Amino acid sequence: xxxxxxxxxxxxxxxxxxxxxxxxxxxxxxxxxxxxxxxxxxxxxxxxxxxxxxxxxxxxxxxxxxxxxxxxxxxxxxxxxxxxxxxxxxxxxxxxxxxxxxxxxxxxxxxxxxx
Amino acid sequence: xxxxxxxxxxxxxxxxxxxxxxxxxxxxxxxxxxxxxxxxxxxxxxxxxxxxxxxxxxxxxxxxxxxxxxxxxxxxxxxxxxxxxxxxxxxxxxxxxxxxxxxxxxxxxxxxxxxxxx
Numbered sequence: 001x002x003x004x005x006x007x008x009x010x011x012x013x014x015x016x017x018x019x020x021x022x023x024x025x026x027x028x029x030x031x032x033x034x035x036x037x038x039x040x041x042x043x044x045x046x047x048x049x050x051x052x053x054x055x056x057x058x059x060x061x062x063x064x065x066x067x068x069x070x071x072x073x074x075x076x077x078x079x080x081x082x083x084x085x086x087x088x089x090x091x092x093x094x095x096x097x098x099x100x101x102x103x104x105x106x107x108x109x110x111x112x113x114x115x
Numbered sequence: 116x117x118x119x120x121x122x123x124x125x126x127x128x129x130x131x132x133x134x135x136x137x138x139x140x141x142x143x144x145x146x147x148x149x150x151x152x153x154x155x156x157x158x159x160x161x162x163x164x165x166x167x168x169x170x171x172x173x174x175x176x177x178x179x180x181x182x183x184x185x186x187x188x189x190x191x192x193x194x195x196x197x198x199x200x201x202x203x204x205x206x207x208x209x210x211x212x213x214x215x216x217x218x219x220x221x222x223x224x225x226x227x228x229x230x231x232x233x
Contacts, residue, residue: 032219043119044206044224051219090158100171101210101222102148105158 002027002093006106013081014114021076021109023091031093033074034103035065039087047089050074061085086113117141119225121207127231128197136192136228140209147190148210148222149182153203161205164190165212197232204229 007022025031033050048059055067065076074091091106120139128134140147149161160174164184175181179197184190194201208222 043226044208046221049219049221092158100163100165101146101220102160102163102171102174103150103158103222104160105150107157 002029002031002095002104004091004093004104004106006089006091006109008109009107010110010112012112012114015083016080018077018079019081019085019111021089021091021111023074023076023106025072025074025091025093025106027072027093027095030096032096033065033067034092034094035059035063035074035076036090036092036105037087038090038108044090047076081111081113083113083115085111087111119207119209119223121205121225121228123228124226125229125231127233130199130232131196133193133195134197134230136194136205136230138190138192138207138209138225140188140190140207141223143211144209144223145187145212146210146220146222147184148208149190149192150206150208151203152206152227155200156203158206161192194230197230199232202230202232 003026005024013019035047036044037047038044048057050057050067058064063078088108088110090108092103122137145166148163152158162172162182164170179195182192204227206227207225210220210222
């Protein structure tokens with residue numbers, strides 16, 4: 001079984017400031033890692049994913065996340081946030097070798113970007 | 116192209132009634148997933164279908180919950196004898212397939228159905 005912990009339920013941040021959202025996971029098997037974003041009144045969208053290779057992955061809108069196997073973490077960062085980054089962010093894992101891609105999610109982190 | 120659609124977008128029902136929630140996956144996607152997003156439990160997996168294989172029902176919280184997928188496309192999630200704790204947003208997702216040896220297929224989520232049990 002897998003579990004995902006997002007340490008911060010809410011993160012207020014000023015526009016153009018950096019932000020870090022923390023995610024730790026627990027799993028007895030190797031997993032894929034994901035960050036999903038849910039903008040207000042919209043559905044879940046995949047923000048970025050770690051499947052293999054470089055432990056640092058980036059999204060097209062400036063977010064990056066680093067997989068740290070020894071610390072079982074996959075923290076999400078952005079050096080300078082915009083108002084439009086206001087959303088809820090979910091960290092998720094999926095077992096690599098299981099028959100299905102079912103996702104186990106963390107509790108979510110609400111990011112509120114203030115002008 | 117069209118994304119995953121769900122209907123209704125909102126459903127208010129009385130405790131004890133049965134409800135049906137519908138999901139239309141992206142055309143050509145063979146894998147379909149149901150998740151639930153609630154205040155108390157967060158986002159949790161319910162059930163998934165892959166082609167003609169037996170569905171993985173491991174996330175269904177009780178035997179009041181069931182789902183079917185007809186013709187490998189549309190899926191219906193049924194909740195019998197609804198309880199207040201069933202109030203949540205029910206999300207459907209689809210992917211090209213669930214797993215191809217060493218591969219990964221992104222899940223695309225629908226907008227959800229907000230269920231309120233009064």
